Amino acid sequence: MAQQEYDVLIVGSGASGGMAAHTLTKLGLKCVMVEAGPLVDFDRVRALKPVYELPYRGFGKPGKLAHVFQANEFNANQWVDEKEAPYTHDPKNPYNWVRVRMVGGKSLFWARMSFRLSDYEFKAKDHDGFGENWPISYADLAPFYDRVDPIFRVSGRNEGLKQLPDGKFVPDESPDTEATLRIAKAGQPFGMTVTKIRRSLGTGGLASSRNLLLPDAIATGNLTLVPNAVAREISVDKNTGKVNGLHFVERHSKREMHIKAKVVVVAASCLESTRLLLNSKLANSSGALGNYLMDQAYIGNSVVALVPEAKNGKAKRGMVGGSGYIPRFANLKSGKEKNYIRGCAFDFSTGGTPDAKFFPAWGKELEEMQMAARGASFSATAMGDVLPRFENKVEIDKTVVDAYGIPVLHFDCKYTDNEMDMMKDSVTTLAEVCRKAGFEVISTNDKPFPPGYSIHELGTCRMGNDPKKSVLNAYNQSHDIKNLFVVDGSSFVTAGTQNPTMTICALSMRASEYLADKLSKKEI
Amino acid sequence: MKRRKFFASAAAAPAAGALLAQQPAPPAAPVQGGPGPFGRPMEVPKLETAIADDVASFKPKFFSPAQYGSLARLAEILMPTAEGAVGAREAKAAEFLDFLIGQSLADRQQVYLKGLDALNAAAKQKHQKTFDAVTEAQALELMSPLRKPWTYEPSSDPLTRFLQTAKADVRTATQNSKEFSQNAGSGGARRVGGVGQYWYPLD
Numbered sequence: 069m070a071q072q073e074y075d076v077l078i079v080g081s082g083a084s085g086g087m088a089a090h091t092l093t094k095l096g097l098k099c100v101m102v103e104a105g106p107l108v109d110f111d112r113v114r115a116l117k118p119v120y121e122l123p124y125r126g127f128g129k130p131g132k133l134a135h136v137f138q139a140n141e142f143n144a145n146q147w148v149d150e151k152e153a154p155y156t157h158d159p160k161n162p163y164n165w166v167r168v169r170m171v172g173g174k175s176l177f178w179a180r181m182s183f184r185l186s187d188y189e190f191k192a193k194d195h196d197g198f199g200e201n202w203p204i205s206y207a208d209l210a211p212f213y214d215r216v217d218p219i220f221r222v223s224g225r226n227e228g229l230k231q232l233p234d235g236k237f238v239p240d241e242s243p244d245t246e247a248t249l250r251i252a253k254a255g256q257p258f259g260m261t262v263t264k265i266r267r268s269l270g271t272g273g274l275a276s277s278r279n280l281l282l283p284d285a286i287a288t289g290n291l292t293l294v295p296n297a298v299a300r301e302i303s304v305d306k307n308t309g310k311v312n313g314l315h316f317v318e319r320h321s322k323r324e325m326h327i328k329a330k331v332v333v334v335a336a337s338c339l340e341s342t343r344l345l346l347n348s349k350l351a352n353s354s355g356a357l358g359n360y361l362m363d364q365a366y367i368g369n370s371v372v373a374l375v376p377e378a379k380n381g382k383a384k385r386g387m388v389g390g391s392g393y394i395p396r397f398a399n400l401k402s403g404k405e406k407n408y409i410r411g412c413a414f415d416f417s418t419g420g421t422p423d424a425k426f427f428p429a430w431g432k433e434l435e436e437m438q439m440a441a442r443g444a445s446f447s448a449t450a451m452g453d454v455l456p457r458f459e460n461k462v463e464i465d466k467t468v469v470d471a472y473g474i475p476v477l478h479f480d481c482k483y484t485d486n487e488m489d490m491m492k493d494s495v496t497t498l499a500e501v502c503r504k505a506g507f508e509v510i511s512t513n514d515k516p517f518p519p520g521y522s523i524h525e526l527g528t529c530r531m532g533n534d535p536k537k538s539v540l541n542a543y544n545q546s547h548d549i550k551n552l553f554v555v556d557g558s559s560f561v562t563a564g565t566q567n568p569t570m571t572i573c574a575l576s577m578r579a580s581e582y583l584a585d586k587l588s589k590k591e592i
Numbered sequence: 593m594k595r596r597k598f599f600a601s602a603a604a605a606p607a608a609g610a611l612l613a614q615q616p617a618p619p620a621a622p623v624q625g626g627p628g629p630f631g632r633p634m635e636v637p638k639l640e641t642a643i644a645d646d647v648a649s650f651k652p653k654f655f656s657p658a659q660y661g662s663l664a665r666l667a668e669i670l671m672p673t674a675e676g677a678v679g680a681r682e683a684k685a686a687e688f689l690d691f692l693i694g695q696s697l698a699d700r701q702q703v704y705l706k707g708l709d710a711l712n713a714a715a716k717q718k719h720q721k722t723f724d725a726v727t728e729a730q731a732l733e734l735m736s737p738l739r740k741p742w743t744y745e746p747s748s749d750p751l752t753r754f755l756q757t758a759k760a761d762v763r764t765a766t767q768n769s770k771e772f773s774q775n776a777g778s779g780g781a782r783r784v785g786g787v788g789q790y791w792y793p794l795d
Binding site: 105106108112113114115116117118119120121122124125126127129130131134140142143144145146170424425426428429430431432435511513515 | 643645669670671672674688692695696697700735738739740741742743744745756759760761763764765768769770773786787788789790791792793794795
């Protein structure tokens with residue numbers, strides 16, 4: 069059978085690849101999408117089981133998924149097996165690289181937190197002098213956010229916050245609880261604001277590329293979806309210097325295959341995309357490829373407190389319950405008000421019960437303490453902005469290959485004083501706010517989990533106006549190779565505190581429309 | 593029939609503590625049915641099964657007798673048997689932890705080995721006995737490091753670190769046991785030890 073040449077090859081089927089397919093196919097381009105993992109039949113691969121039927125009583129098989137703190141014995145098989153797809157790092161500097169390989173990617177499992185970046189991130193250098201600005205501003209991306217929000221059905225409450233731009237929300241009109249209002253009031257002197265969590269509602273219980281983007285793309289008749297295709301290397305036409313397709317490994321048979329396309333869109337998730345480019349030895353005239361690795365410094369249960377009036381089952385209706393979000397509140401004026409730059413955001417929930425570890429007791433005493441605290445807890449997760457530093461990087465480890473013979477990534481990444489000082493100050497501040505709100509603080513933690521834990525890896529293939537300092541231009545197009553685009557989180561210039569999926573989708577949509585326009589004009 | 597009803601009701605409720613926040617599960621499909629030979633629907637009866645713990649015992653072999661004895665004693669204090677309920681003893685938590693820790697990576701094994709040795713050393717120093725043989729009051733005094741506030745950074749003191757680790761592990765091993773889950777007095781069906789959405793290995 070003759071090999072077909074497609075207009076666009078999309079590597080990856082998660083949020084960024086799905087949005088590229090959604091956009092490009094509607095514009096009439098013939099696309100083929102490769103996904104390293106299978107198309108999962110959820111009815112077939114999942115079943116309800118009692119925990120005692122699991123071999124390890126829910127603890128999980130020791131040593132399996134050592135980097136995936138989110139894994140448990142129920143969901144262990146949904147994550148990438150580190151023996152099949154390993155990576156390396158200095159044991160002293162661990163990196164938790166959490167991956168999903170199946171059609172839909174991580175968008176099948178994300179927490180759906182749906183925020184926009186602001187010019188505090190896009191123009192961060194202008195604000196505090198560190199690093200580089202993005203080559204775009206919020207105004208450039210806002211129209212695309214406006215179109216992404218309705219697709220994902222983002223719920224939220226518009227607040228007019230400069231550091232957390234409003235959106236086209238399904239209005240969240242639920243009242244704030246008394247506990248939330250107390251935090252908001254106590255936080256005001258510290259510059260804190262409290263809003264609703266902005267969350268993708270999706271449809272049918274799912275808010276994924278799998279159900280919100282790919283079905284529409286396939287319905288156009290313009291998308292061919294190929295699961296179980298593990299990307300090895302992007303191929304190049306030696307005569308033109310342009311990319312012309314992809315070498316991949318069929319996952320089951322391990323056959324080496326090649327697919328042809330006029331344009332390649334890399335959307336394999338941040339670090340798989342960079343790995344593919346590094347293994348392909350492409351798009352790195354700047355020397356920036358693989359560098360400036362960021363994520364969000366993450367602390368679950370950073371502040372755990374009790375709402376005294378809600379203890380012993382005395383919570384009145386509307387006192388506790390639900391969740392909220394505290395956007396970045398530090399360094400919003402001059403950018404350098406603190407002994408660190410940038411800032412941290414919190415999401416929180418109220419009305420739960422703190423884990424047993426927070427109580428210095430055991431046995432019956434512990435049960436009684438937990439019972440008294442049932443439904444009275446406040447718990448906050450901190451997410452801090454990690455600076456883009458050249459020395460935080462990934463590179464190819466030439467000594468290790470994965471199950472498909474493809475060289476793996478080596479990580480060299482650690483947080484610096486800026487992140488540590490930021491998290492310490494932010495957690496201390498929130499604990500103080502909780503006390504001023506009348507809560508009993510029972511635990512604080514200001515030490516972030518290892519890099520990667522947030523599953524918000526960003527950078528390593530960043531955008532920029534200067535081809536000597538960046539890999540991509542303002543439209544996610546390679547400076548070096550005009551028919552090569554990278555549309556996922558690897559293109560970020562700064563990380564911000566906001567969960568990145570909406571920004572990834574907006575960038576992918578914007579880049580895809582630019583691509584289609586340039587292709588129609590034969591300018592690629 | 594009761595058991596089926598329990599699963600059905602548990603399936604409708606969130607599996608607290610068992611799963612991290614993720615996408616809600618679509619409704620589960622019927623287990624039975626599907627095309628059989630000659631295109632006719634195939635009906636396969638669902639069979640009730642047991643788990644190994646129902647019918648067999650496990651001989652601890654990772655810890656030394658002294659270590660194991662102290663772990664078992666500690667487990668029974670951490671998760672005592674309340675009236676009509678299931679504690680660590682009935683859940684065979686210490687036996688399970690002997691298996692689990694024996695399978696674990698070296699650093700986790702060391703937390704237990706060093707901690708149990710430290711616990712026994714402290715008991716011998718103060719009471720000339722290993723921990724499993726001290727009185728209730730003496731045991732509680734030896735466990736006093738558990739009165740320290742829990743910290744995210746593991747304690748540098750081997751005994752404190754072990755006690756905090758064991759407190760969590762004994763609790764999970766007990767609450768996720770079949771005995772606990774099926775004992776109404778333990779509240780197993782309502783709390784931890786419930787039902788979760790299990791992912792089979794992907795093709």
